[in-house]
Amino acid sequence: MPALVTRAASSVARPSELAPAAGRPAGHTGFLPEVHLLRALAIVLVVAYHAGVLRGGFVGVDVFFVVSGYLMTAQLVARAGDGRVGLAAFYARRAARLLPAALAVVVATALVGSFLLPVTQRAGLTDDARASTLFAENWLLAARQTDYLADGLAASPFQHFWSLAVEEQFYLIWPVVIAVCLAAGRRRGTRSVRVGVLVVLVVSFAVCLVWGRTGSPAIYEATPTRAWELAAGGLVAVLPCQTNCSTWERLRRGLVWSGLSVVALVAVMFDGSGGYPDARALLLIAGACAVTLAARPNSTTAPARLAVRQPVRWLGDASYSLYLWHWPTLVLLAGAGGAGSGVGRRALAVALAVGIAAVSRRWIEIPALAYGRARRPASVGVVTCAALIMTLAVAGLPREVSDHDLASQREASVALLAAAPARLGAASITDSGWRTYSEGSAIAPVPADARSDVPARAATCKAPASSSKTPRCVFGDPDATTTVALVGDSHMEQYVPAFEVLARQHRWRVTTYLHSSCPFSLAERTSDRDRGGPCLRANAATLAEVGSDPSIDVVVTSGRSAVPWVEDGSAPDPVRGLVDVWRELAKKAPVVAIRDNPLSMPGDATQACVADHLRDPDHCDRTLAAALPYDPQTAAAALVPGLHLLDLTDAFCANGTCPAVVGNVLVNRDEQHLTATYARTLAPRIGPTIEDVLADGR
Template identity: 35%
Template structure:
């Protein structure tokens, strides 16, 4: 890299007269506020519903500090960039690695084995600072919503910042090179920062509306928040007075009010980080621009409190520790966290943060040994990342081997006498133990024991613009069956596909995620209800015109309908299902409607992993578990003679309880979707119903 000089008109119109060796009290105060909001909202999400905006405050602070540093000390050569990145490594990696390894150990010791593969994967992603992309990928998975949170998923925000630290110096260097070539005729740095800000904000607005789950995590939709802080930093370095002295105090209070308002008014339903993110981020930018240190009547008096400054100083490590404590300790105690325990854990998080700051962050950050030859820093950083990723991978591989061994054991069991295996035990309650004394499908196996339609990508998922269909069975069938519905229909594919091979049938899927099969607009937070309607119409029409010999339909029905009052919902949905069934029967196709299966309040495999010696702990009262299914009611009310109902509730439930484990088989891969193994044990029930439904 050639030497780089800066154009005075672009960057340094006037010097900044303050001691840059000392942290600003207002910024430390903002850090303290940000971490407090995040911690309190995680421990008491129902009280401080929008405390997650504390992360956005951190983004603005980071953008301001890094940009100010890079413009005040512009990199002149590649070594300068290496030195910058080296300081980031020494500052961030040691504490992050300590908490990652501690979280991994705690997970292995106390968390259900079913959670370990995902924890291992996310720990590796966190160690490599790509956790935000990992979560963005899994956030679009409907079934991931019921998974236990991992103790490292809060590393997504650190990943965003690390990616920013990697790219931002290059943006600044390019802008400074432009400034040198333009000789002050073009505001290159300002233009570069503004371009990133605008482009990222536009992308954030678009993706928050169209793909909100992923938009929350990915760096391109968050970069504008850091660039906003960078614009404030640019103004300070140039000596521009963004806030007149008389307005500093009131504007600082106004900025704090904006952050606080967002923390209390926002919740999980707020589209974020779109337009809503402007309130806390602009508020943070205003507080920073006000520069209230020593300003009478400003928040400086509160910022100056020792507790506030210590919290701000240790905010990074406090943030690292609070989430693993919240996730792991309930399993250590084997009960939900009470209010006093939460208070104690918050205190522990703050204490661990301060200890980590003093014992790990500062000594490594100021180490003359590491700060000497730059290669030492990167060597140590690489070793820290490598050790963490290797340890996590070892945990994941161990669990994968356990699941593979379980697969073989299950296959052997199903090849033998299946009379009392799975639903067979429910069919023979007088001779078989309904629950099953020997667990044939371990929890780690059951977690991924899904129908082939998942691996084959047969789903039409949000935003419901695809029209996917899969085919199983013979190419020259004796009969053609359409399997229709949402994810609860997909759980029947293992039983139907096996029967198709046995009887020379062909099964064609028309499956969607969440969206159930009625001709009405269902309510989705991301506004995809119209797309869901178009997809449902495609399912109904394609089946009616497909010349099938039988339709097998199943749905979980839970989303509200647009324009339908809650007290009219059940009757309206039942009527709409009646219309769907009539469309098919009028086309000459008989219909087998499958009543929805019982539903549990939490993941059954996770429950089994927690209570391996007491499988009855994973049962749910029948009054809670059995859903009110409007599809089954509509099918029973049909008078055409061409609609029948398959209801296997009694294969799950006995003595007023619905079991998660039946005949030694874990019946679910989550809390409401049947495992593939249990689906296959229902083949006799399915075969009998299908044969009766054929004309």
């Protein structure tokens, strides 16, 4: 999360070394204790959020943005007395201030993560490390549609670099904006800068509000939606100076207390629901701006006195290093984000991060800053380029280690499938239960390949959710006298590999009608209504097409039913929607409904867990109560005479447990769907039911 905690070049001085000032002129760059306290508060909030202690602590990033925007603008204006900003010197100072510690984190995390993280995460770790090195992590997360406020499991240890990326991208543009404003209004001083900053603030905030309406999670880490927070701090830096009259002094003290209180209150009350940032962030930004506006060198307010005492002073000084190190330490030591691990491990991770941050500040940050001051911009630039190249090279290590491990796992998986295909997966289940490993200790597919272990026709024979037409595809024996129709969404599609086996064994022709996110029902999902109802239109057309095909001997259907449905009376409820479809189909051919399968852990968590516990994947099992969703298909089946309900739960769960691996086969490729490998092993369990139904129909 955030945090560039940049300080003005002179802000490393002790308060006693700075001359007192009656008021703070625009562009002041001295040590401001209230701002220092605000920075210390921000890092505490962020660490508490990542450690799973404070749900609203993520707003500490917003506070960092305000502080960074303020300090950067103050530096630029203070150094532009002659109308020149000095871009080369500015960028050299920024590189010396920010890059050494950041690159040290990238290198250390890439090295440690190459061996501690599951193989499923290592290849992605290289992408994150390189994006972080180039300060582009926010756009990588946006491209992945990462929901920063929801993700935790299998989170990248580089994920927090998104805020550094936002700030660095802002730093590339902001000095130019200030320079242009100063050049355009030489006679007006900082007035032209105020106008320019205000324009950036308003435009960015408007982009934030408009983008927020799309519901895209990328709004959280996108630079255009965050620039207004940095600009807000910049605006405070160029406001006219205030007098030292008693009225302003009382108002100043009130601003400090009220601003700090607002920041703390928002952190306690916010939970990130409903999309963020949005208009709610205005209150937080106003609070942070109030503190920076009221800050004064050598201030005697109670917050100012607190800011120069330990450990608050150290927290403010080391906030950048602590921000850099705390998140990878939590991910690598305490598990994804720390929230899923014990309190003890989270506390240990935070304590370790504090220690590493102290070392980093003493031996990396401070020496690098001194080096940057003593060298010309060109020299700093050469060293910076060399450091970036070396870091990018090290960032490739996780992928190399991952590729080596994956090659070994894939070789073992191929050998396993070739040696004992009839004894794997569901075929290994007996009356006494299931075994994790029935043949050696290899797993098929390897966890890193689970996502790609899909039915062979997945890309060509399934309509997208937005389509109002469901495609018809055919496979199997073209001369067959028996035709089986498979109708439904991706939860029906996942059984296609089993029907490919059955079609070869029994010389069937199989016709598919598959539609993503579209259960075969006349009830309406809320997501489909939001899209304008393409699923309902497609289902009506499919019902007519299947019902008019005399060659179909049996219809097999299944779907994901544990989803939000429209239940305002304008459409049938979930059970009635299924009943209406099945009764209509039953007039033409027998119908078999397959009960929905149990769910694994959210996202790719199960695959990551298995990759991390190859010797004992039982760590990744779920209880039956947690895994088996409510399925209206079971209730609907009782209302349709002659319908056959095929319940395969005993092929996934036994004795109240749903294992992640059965008979050397990984069951799920994601939270909802089976791997194609496991689906093939279900053919002996599905075939007899279909044969019995066909026999009764004849």
